[in-house]
Amino acid sequence: MGCVRYANRTHGDGQGDEWPGPIERLHDTASLVLRWVGSRPYDQVYDQVAAPYRHSYSSLDRYAQDGVDRAKTWMVPSPPMFPLTYKRMLGIRLSLLVLAICSVVSISATDAREPIPIVVTIPVLKDLTEQVGGPFVEVKSLLSGYENEHTYSPKPSDLVAVRKAQLLFEVGLGLEVWVTALVKNAGSARLRVITTSQGVELLPDDGEIHEEIHPGTHGATGGNPHIWLDPVNVGIMLRHITRALIESDPVHAADFQANQEAYLQRLAQVQQELMTRTQRLSDRRFIAHHPAWPYLAKRFNLQIVDTIHTQSGTEPSALHLQHLIAKITRQHIRVIASEIQLSQRLPELLSRDTKARVVVLTTMPGGIPGTESYLDMLRYNVLQLVGALEST
Numbered sequence: 001m002g003c004v005r006y007a008n009r010t011h012g013d014g015q016g017d018e019w020p021g022p023i024e025r026l027h028d029t030a031s032l033v034l035r036w037v038g039s040r041p042y043d044q045v046y047d048q049v050a051a052p053y054r055h056s057y058s059s060l061d062r063y064a065q066d067g068v069d070r071a072k073t074w075m076v077p078s079p080p081m082f083p084l085t086y087k088r089m090l091g092i093r094l095s096l097l098v099l100a101i102c103s104v105v106s107i108s109a110t111d112a113r114e115p116i117p118i119v120v121t122i123p124v125l126k127d128l129t130e131q132v133g134g135p136f137v138e139v140k141s142l143l144s145g146y147e148n149e150h151t152y153s154p155k156p157s158d159l160v161a162v163r164k165a166q167l168l169f170e171v172g173l174g175l176e177v178w179v180t181a182l183v184k185n186a187g188s189a190r191l192r193v194i195t196t197s198q199g200v201e202l203l204p205d206d207g208e209i210h211e212e213i214h215p216g217t218h219g220a221t222g223g224n225p226h227i228w229l230d231p232v233n234v235g236i237m238l239r240h241i242t243r244a245l246i247e248s249d250p251v252h253a254a255d256f257q258a259n260q261e262a263y264l265q266r267l268a269q270v271q272q273e274l275m276t277r278t279q280r281l282s283d284r285r286f287i288a289h290h291p292a293w294p295y296l297a298k299r300f301n302l303q304i305v306d307t308i309h310t311q312s313g314t315e316p317s318a319l320h321l322q323h324l325i326a327k328i329t330r331q332h333i334r335v336i337a338s339e340i341q342l343s344q345r346l347p348e349l350l351s352r353d354t355k356a357r358v359v360v361l362t363t364m365p366g367g368i369p370g371t372e373s374y375l376d377m378l379r380y381n382v383l384q385l386v387g388a389l390e391s392t
Helices: 022-036 042-054 062-071 086-105 123-136 156-164 179-186 231-248 250-278 294-299 318-331 345-354 374-390
Strands: 007-010 016-019 116-120 137-141 167-170 192-195 285-288 303-307 335-339 357-361
Touching: 116 123, 116 156, 123 137, 123 167, 123 231, 123 250, 123 374, 156 179, 167 179, 167 231, 192 231, 231 250, 231 294, 250 374, 285 318, 285 374, 294 303, 303 318, 318 345, 335 345, 335 374, 345 357, 357 374
Parallel strands: 116 137, 116 167, 167 192, 285 303, 285 335, 335 357
Antiparallel strands: 007 016
């Protein structure tokens, strides 16, 4: 039944005997209850725990029993200090259960909360979400960086990911024409779709730089959806992401806000470095592969002379290609900015006929080795263009 501890008692003859005191009896009772209540029938526990307090000392060792016999000549009997009834045993058991539950509930929300499951349409949104969310988010990008965002066809695994997600971040502006059907087929009632282009000043979707379209006048008015190639627009997108994360997980609002501010500082620093680099250019003109580059060109004071693919998903006509060859030759354009996500056939064809240099850029982080983050991609694209323009 376990060890029973005793307190020393001295009676009239001066002899000291070991006798159970109140503290020891309480300690023994608690120990016995904890040890036996979950593994023994009630009657057995009662007999072995409550019996000592009815002054039945048959379970004591011989030495202690002698002291008990002597003490009976002078000790005034008293009622049991802790009468152990079935109801009380049940109460003890329930109390222990409550304590166990409370100890689990008291675990901090930081340790107990699972990361927010998030799906994003393109890799730049994955990078931005992870920059803000840190360890509190779990992000899946539907595109890996090599696909064409306009013509992408969702896979069955994408449908599964959207069903499990709590948030879905998209650019909007008609960039991901396939995402509406994907969300509908997923049929998730808890999914929130966040459009990160809200509030961005848009440029026309014609491959040339004109005056900005005011916020909210996109879609049917032809707003160019490649807004993330301007770092100023990325700041707006980042704030949409931060707001959505705070609403989904307010416990970590301070972390999200601090991460956003830290990233915005790095973004501004990289932007300033690249603007200083482009200011020294004497020739800023280039031919674009498709209308992805107006935002970058405007921000860094570059000039898009013309575009090979004037509309996404369509091949240019022979007449348009002849027009491009004549323009490149006549105006001495020396750089063609291609994209890794598109076929290189037409840029290389124009290069052979005009001797213009082809520089391969990426519209997506991860499209080219060394461009895994948005800041890496931004540096790569601008510096590749600058290097090509300086060498002509």
